[in-house]
Amino acid sequence: MIELPSGVDINNLIDDIRIFSWQAADILLYYSKLLENSDDKGNILQNNNEDDPVTLADLKVNELIIKKINEKYKNINWDILSEENIKISSKIFDSKTDWIWVLDPLDGTKDFIQGTGNYAMHLALNFKQKPYLGFVLIPNKNQLWIADGKKTWCEKRDGSIYEPILLKNRNLHEMTLVTSKNHGNEILKNLIQEINFCKVKIMGSIGCKIASIVHGESDIYICLSLPGKSAPKDWDFAAPESILKAAGGAITNLDNQELSYGKTGFQQGGIIVATNDKKTHPSICLEIKKIIQKSGIYPL
Structure with a gap:
């Protein structure tokens, strides 16, 4: 403890x-x-x-x-x-x-x-x-x-x-994605199209996005940073991670590894996935990874 x-x-x-x-x-x-x-x-x-x-x-x-x-x-x-x-x-x-x-x-x-x-x-x-x-x-x-x-x-x-309302037991294509309003890129847009989510909500602030998952308004958030470009930082994810995980959701990189804080530059780069169910989260990450590998739209 x-x-x-x-x-x-x-x-x-x-x-x-x-x-x-x-x-x-x-x-x-x-x-x-x-x-x-x-x-x-x-x-x-x-x-x-x-x-x-x-x-x-x-x-x-x-x-x-x-x-x-x-x-x-x-x-x-x-x-x-x-x-x-x-x-x-x-x-x-x-x-x-x-x-x-x-x-x-x-x-x-x-x-x-x-x-x-x-x-x-x-x-x-x-x-x-x-x-x-x-x-x-x-x-x-x-x-x-x-x-x-x-x-x-x-x-x-x-x-x-x-209390939180996490809508669980949905497969990837049944999920509602919440995604960025001001920080999108073409590769992320292509990935969203490849996955073909049930619904896509556009929203600013990572905190607002994660809160929308915890509140049951959406199911998944994907953050995709391009190599050599700007990426979110520790302060973008620390508080949202805490409320999502304590509610029963999960947030990791695409390989289902926990986020690491305190790195040089405080960068949270690569692909980060947040979902509403820690039990199904690993399989969701794996499915997204297979889609990326098949389409070749992002260097893994």
């Missing part, structure tokens, strides 16, 4: 992160509303990188979460890995502790700017490079998904709770 760092009670910790998360939701909703006015957009965007935009919302949530954790939990032996801090700091993140918070203050920034509502905050507490606790906040849907290492549930701001 995994024990949290000395002096940390899991129930109190979840209570605190719950409070911090809804405070983050207020920030994200505030800036989302401002972005509806084109006159405000220039002030909110902090760079001109269309492929990797940063907004004031990213920075404000980043500042809030790190400040709150550090203030509430002084002298606890853990570190905080944040997407925004990695972007702005020249220092190499070199943690010597088993416990690391992994934060993405705004996953789905493009969708946030576009006003689709498909954006999320990810926060996971990793132990020995594996997600243990996880929080996926989806402000526009009034959802805070929480995983405590054993189970997953979703809370609304008023405290009402509902």
Whole structure:
């Protein structure tokens, strides 16, 4: 059994992160509303990188979460890995502790700017490079998904709770795929056509996609990164992985190997498959791999 760092009670910790998360939701909703006015957009965007935009919302949530954790939990032996801090700091993140918070203050920034509502905050507490606790906040849907290492549930701001709904025992062609809105590529599109899913849903933010699986709205997500191109990072997957696995789903690479965190560059490249059923997940991965090998559309 995994024990949290000395002096940390899991129930109190979840209570605190719950409070911090809804405070983050207020920030994200505030800036989302401002972005509806084109006159405000220039002030909110902090760079001109269309492929990797940063907004004031990213920075404000980043500042809030790190400040709150550090203030509430002084002298606890853990570190905080944040997407925004990695972007702005020249220092190499070199943690010597088993416990690391992994934060993405705004996953789905493009969708946030576009006003689709498909954006999320990810926060996971990793132990020995594996997600243990996880929080996926989806402000526009009034959802805070929480995983405590054993189970997953979703809370609304008023405290009402509902449980995961994972629609299991479906074969690959019966599944509903949830896929990227802003990060697709031709090879992934070709693979989706080859598999011929029952239905395809388009959605931004990995957190939103995984939440849609846990909520029973879809069954599978495939992330395909091209060799030598950009790929998702640890903060894109840590929190979503925690809520999916604790709910009974699975997320691995195509060879059914668990994701590895803390690698150089924090890359999560290659092909990653997330499904709603850990029992059938290996066979689903194998079937997808055979389709890729037969079609030759991706170098394995």
